[in-house]
Amino acid sequence: MAIITFKSNELKETGQTLSLVAAATQMAIEHSYKILILSTNFKDQTVESCFWELDKLNKPSITKSGHAEVGVDSGVEGLIKVLVSNKTSTEIVKNYSRTVLRDRLDILLSPKTQDYQEYSQICSNYTEILKVANRSYDLVFVDLSSRMKEELAQDIVNLSDVIIYNITQRLKNINDFIELKENDEFYRRKNVMLLLGRYDAHSKYNVKNVTRYMKEKKDILAIPYNTLYFEACSEGKVIDYFLRLKNIDENDRNHFFVSEVTKTNNSILYKLQELQM
Numbered sequence: 001m002a003i004i005t006f007k008s009n010e011l012k013e014t015g016q017t018l019s020l021v022a023a024a025t026q027m028a029i030e031h032s033y034k035i036l037i038l039s040t041n042f043k044d045q046t047v048e049s050c051f052w053e054l055d056k057l058n059k060p061s062i063t064k065s066g067h068a069e070v071g072v073d074s075g076v077e078g079l080i081k082v083l084v085s086n087k088t089s090t091e092i093v094k095n096y097s098r099t100v101l102r103d104r105l106d107i108l109l110s111p112k113t114q115d116y117q118e119y120s121q122i123c124s125n126y127t128e129i130l131k132v133a134n135r136s137y138d139l140v141f142v143d144l145s146s147r148m149k150e151e152l153a154q155d156i157v158n159l160s161d162v163i164i165y166n167i168t169q170r171l172k173n174i175n176d177f178i179e180l181k182e183n184d185e186f187y188r189r190k191n192v193m194l195l196l197g198r199y200d201a202h203s204k205y206n207v208k209n210v211t212r213y214m215k216e217k218k219d220i221l222a223i224p225y226n227t228l229y230f231e232a233c234s235e236g237k238v239i240d241y242f243l244r245l246k247n248i249d250e251n252d253r254n255h256f257f258v259s260e261v262t263k264t265n266n267s268i269l270y271k272l273q274e275l276q277m
Contacts, residue, residue, distance in 0.1 A: 005160040015197025019223040028105035226257035
């Protein structure tokens with residue numbers, strides 16, 4: 001139905017991946033959408049660490065001969081081999097993804113390779129993967145790596161229905177985006193939404209002030225920094241975190257975080273509806 005890509009031009013931490021995980025996870029829990037998270041990161045298992053213990057996830061499997069091996073034909077690498085051979089089906093992406101919530105949330109893990117050239121070759125197949133995934137999932141959330149070659153990243157962006165551009169509350173980061181909008185018409189399009197990651201509402205650069213400073217007409221989204229959420233992300237317990245707070249009390253310390261994630265998701269869904277009209 002729709003491809004939603006989270007991106008940033010920053011190599012420094014913007015909170016992009018954990019913002020995407022929060023949005024996609026809550027969307028899967030609160031709505032009846034079939035969702036895929038596509039991780040395109042290089043030598044970075046941040047998405048994976050949000051849902052599983054990495055030592056168990058990366059543990060080699062034991063073959064019938066008794067030898068330990070990591071399944072090279074699983075995940076995105078295995079999926080690409082099948083796509084190249086034209087043996088596709090409506091369930092092909094699901095078959096190579098890991099299920100987090102049955103019929104609600106799947107994850108296509110980041111490439112296993114440690115070689116950048118091999119990684120770039122894998123990245124050249126992501127647009128084809130997205131076209132196939134978009135036929136079998138309602139929403140595909142793409143965590144677009146800033147380490148991907150620019151032309152390959154742009155192919156994914158061009159295919160996306162909504163782009164969530166991630167910045168921080170650093171003044172330089174804010175000014176860089178203002179300059180980006182002035183020099184590149186793409187970032188003035190209706191389907192580009194701005195998000196402040198690791199958000200601190202007590203900062204001088206809060207949503208209200210940043211909106212005024214940037215003379216922004218569109219709403220600026222925010223995913224706040226939350227200690228318990230970030231701990232859950234490091235322990236593979238994000239699902240437990242959101243399920244536990246499904247009916248949260250407004251006096252709970254997590255209420256602001258959950259309400260902002262909800263606001264972000266509502267804005268994304270409204271934007272998709274607006275673009276379809």
